[in-house]
Amino acid sequence: MELAQVRLLVTDFPACYRFYADVLGLRPQSGATEGPYEKFSPHAGSAGIALQDRAMMAEILDELGGTATGHRSLVVLRVEDLDAYCEQITSRGGSVLHGPAPMTDRMRVAHLKDPEGNLVELQEWLLLRA
Secondary structure: OOOOOEEEEEOOHHHHHHHHHHHOOOEEOOOOOOOOEEEEEOOOOOOOEEEEEHHHHHOOOHHHHOOOOOOOOEEEEEOOOHHHHHHHHHHOOOOOOEEEEEEEOOEEEEEEEOOOOOEEEEEEEOOOOO
16 A cells, blocks of 8 residues: 545635645646646655645535535645745745744744645754754
């Protein structure tokens, strides 16, 4: 078994597409800016994040037709230089809600939300301190 992707169900596909491509700087697979589906990949690693139009999935599973509320997911991305990446995000129109700040002695984090309210955690892994 292999994890292919984490897929987020969204209602405003174009806004979410711009967030993951333009603000976070992830690489889109096909350039389908209007949906109903797009996969995004970081510049390293094999894991991916995909967006899926919620209305399309509601045609398959009726329960998805209602309005989504609350935090439904937490997307985690590891970066090498958290401070520099947060500066890039804010220069591209993103808004960091928390951090950069230590979370444990092994990592620093920052948090933001995509246009649908999904939480995104940016992690910078630190060497263990002696």
